[in-house]
Amino acid sequence: MAMQMHHRAEELMAQADALFLRGDGGGASSLLAQAAQCEVDAFFAAPIEKVRTRGILAASAVSLFRQAGMPIQAERVAHRFLAEEGVPDETRAGLEDALNDMRAEQIEQAQGRTLTPDRFEWSLKGNSIGIGTAPMALVSHKIDQIQKYATRVVEYVSGEPLRTQQPLSDRVRDSMSLLMSQPMAGSFRFALRLSVKDEQMQMFDGSKPDGHQVVRDPSEVGTKFFAVLQAVLDDDQTTLEAKVPEADYRETFVHLVRNMIPDGRELASMQVTRLGIDNPSIAELTPKHRAPIDKRIKSLRPTRAKSIAEHELVGLLRAVDLNSRTVKLGPPRHQRVCHAEDDFLMVADVLEGMLDDPVRLTGRPTGGTGFKFSMIVPASRDELEEYQQAHERDGGRLALEAPRSLPSPDQPLMLRSGEDEEAPDD
Amino acid sequence: MEGFYAVSAAVALGRHHKSPRTVDVQVGQAVEPYDAEWRAPTEDEKRGCANEADTTCFGAYALALAAVFAHLGLKAVGRAAGGTGRKGEGTGADWLLLPADVEVPEWYMEHPDIRRLEVSGQDEATPGERNSRMKIKLNQTQQGTLRHIPATAAVVEFSLPIVTLAQAS
Numbered sequence: 001m002a003m004q005m006h007h008r009a010e011e012l013m014a015q016a017d018a019l020f021l022r023g024d025g026g027g028a029s030s031l032l033a034q035a036a037q038c039e040v041d042a043f044f045a046a047p048i049e050k051v052r053t054r055g056i057l058a059a060s061a062v063s064l065f066r067q068a069g070m071p072i073q074a075e076r077v078a079h080r081f082l083a084e085e086g087v088p089d090e091t092r093a094g095l096e097d098a099l100n101d102m103r104a105e106q107i108e109q110a111q112g113r114t115l116t117p118d119r120f121e122w123s124l125k126g127n128s129i130g131i132g133t134a135p136m137a138l139v140s141h142k143i144d145q146i147q148k149y150a151t152r153v154v155e156y157v158s159g160e161p162l163r164t165q166q167p168l169s170d171r172v173r174d175s176m177s178l179l180m181s182q183p184m185a186g187s188f189r190f191a192l193r194l195s196v197k198d199e200q201m202q203m204f205d206g207s208k209p210d211g212h213q214v215v216r217d218p219s220e221v222g223t224k225f226f227a228v229l230q231a232v233l234d235d236d237q238t239t240l241e242a243k244v245p246e247a248d249y250r251e252t253f254v255h256l257v258r259n260m261i262p263d264g265r266e267l268a269s270m271q272v273t274r275l276g277i278d279n280p281s282i283a284e285l286t287p288k289h290r291a292p293i294d295k296r297i298k299s300l301r302p303t304r305a306k307s308i309a310e311h312e313l314v315g316l317l318r319a320v321d322l323n324s325r326t327v328k329l330g331p332p333r334h335q336r337v338c339h340a341e342d343d344f345l346m347v348a349d350v351l352e353g354m355l356d357d358p359v360r361l362t363g364r365p366t367g368g369t370g371f372k373f374s375m376i377v378p379a380s381r382d383e384l385e386e387y388q389q390a391h392e393r394d395g396g397r398l399a400l401e402a403p404r405s406l407p408s409p410d411q412p413l414m415l416r417s418g419e420d421e422e423a424p425d426d
Numbered sequence: 427m428e429g430f431y432a433v434s435a436a437v438a439l440g441r442h443h444k445s446p447r448t449v450d451v452q453v454g455q456a457v458e459p460y461d462a463e464w465r466a467p468t469e470d471e472k473r474g475c476a477n478e479a480d481t482t483c484f485g486a487y488a489l490a491l492a493a494v495f496a497h498l499g500l501k502a503v504g505r506a507a508g509g510t511g512r513k514g515e516g517t518g519a520d521w522l523l524l525p526a527d528v529e530v531p532e533w534y535m536e537h538p539d540i541r542r543l544e545v546s547g548q549d550e551a552t553p554g555e556r557n558s559r560m561k562i563k564l565n566q567t568q569q570g571t572l573r574h575i576p577a578t579a580a581v582v583e584f585s586l587p588i589v590t591l592a593q594a595s
Binding site for chain 1: 540
């Protein structure tokens with residue numbers, strides 16, 4: 001009897017597929033709901049010792065109700081199955097996951113928001129990553145960088161001009177948010193989903209009275225998020241320019257992706273999989289991406305006179321002052337302040353995403369301890385250590401100061417230990 | 427197998443090829459060609475497969491099931507929702523497989539050799555894109571409500587055409 005009901009469910013699933021193919025989503029959903037009920041009946045008709053069968057039927061029933069667009073029924077039967085004996089532990093865990101998903105969707109709906117079908121699953125791997133565990137500071141830092149990138153994508157898709165110093169507008173903040181699932185088993189993994197504010201459709205076009213666009217199709221954000229990320233990782237300039245014609249936004253995206261690249265020490269790779277769409281995609285961020293992206297960033301800078309020798313500083317980024325266009329490099333006992341070149345595109349969240357991390361500044365000494373930078377990118381802890389070892393003087397104290405006199409172009413930057421001294425404005 | 431899965435496969439293959447045609451089946455580095463013949467779809471059938479993504483998905487079911495039968499000696503004995511599905515969510519369908527020489531018992535899901543088949547279809551893809559898709563499918567066999575049942579993943583690409591198979595660890 002139980003298996004007859006299951007066979008009926010199989011027939012209904014096949015018929016639903018046929019209706020989907022013809023574009024009759026409503027009819028297909030109705031058949032899926034009937035198939036779900038058949039699976040429920042089959043579950044309760046199956047003997048309790050048929051544990052594996054009951055597990056498959058329970059999973060199938062909940063899944064079918066969800067596919068049919070009936071989350072309340074799905075939730076109800078999931079609870080009934082969980083209250084039963086003779087359900088495998090793995091199925092119980094899967095049903096709990098499904099319930100969590102459905103609850104998240106309901107919470108968003110209650111707040112006038114909708115979860116988009118896109119799901120970005122991130123997987124972190126490296127020496128400091130355990131099975132389902134990871135250093136909190138590392139994870140929160142990476143999530144912060146991902147959020148900064150995602151927020152920029154939302155702003156870009158919304159037609160906002162590039163924001164350099166201003167805070168995120170209320171309109172964008174209210175329109176979309178990023179939700180994170182609980183970590184999953186395996187290497188440290190978590191999923192992010194976009195939540196979109198439900199807005200009444202505009203009668204004539206997508207424009208708001210202030211000229212901004214409404215994100216009509218939230219999946220556009222996910223598509224742009226992934227396409228830009230992939231183009232930067234592949235160093236595919238043609239695709240990147242096609243996806244982001246605006247040079248300032250393009251440069252900002254390249255920097256934000258660069259910030260997310262693992263340093264290879266604590267974190268060896270970050271893999272992101274975009275799910276919930278017809279063509280799931282996968283991309284992997286590894287330290288090998290650093291050099292090509294740095295080269296790309298370098299090429300984006302305005303051309304400098306060849307007579308100006310460029311030098312590099314490596315240190316911890318301790319502070320960013322957007323008003324005075326300066327950054328403060330550590331370590332704490334030997335901080336130094338460096339000024340941005342006038343044509344340096346100083347974008348708040350690009351720099352904030354590197355705070356308390358090693359960075360490499362490229363620029364020119366300006367006399368005294370002065371240094372003007374035209375490029376700043378993340379550096380690894382190894383680079384920082386190498387730099388410190390190469391420039392240790394005076395009993396091992398680290399010095400980050402530029403020489404008192406300008407070096408010749410072929411002379412390496414000589415560094416000496418010194419006092420905490422701010423770079424003078426030149 | 428329902429007839430319309432075969433029709434979907436014919437339409438998806440027909441975008442690139444004419445019958446008969448060899449279909450490669452790849453497991454690891456080994457590739458083996460198989461002869462495939464299909465009836466050309468009628469105009470009505472083509473119109474019925476207007477949704478390209480669904481046609482690719484359902485056509486992939488047909489080719490994947492044929493490939494696991496011919497190459498791995500496994501036959502489809504049923505299906506259940508709860509796999510990762512074409513959108514990679516835990517709301518799709520999985521096929522359930524048993525060795526082809528096994529007589530299918532009533533409670534076939536209790537059979538110790540039961541496996542599930544996760545299928546993904548691509549109209550055109552580079553080797554890198556096929557590998558990426560396989561990686562996604564293999565990752566996903568470890569998730570979802572049916573993750574405790576051993577799985578085989580199949581990625582079907584229609585322009586070559588090639589069916590790539592891999593066992594989930």
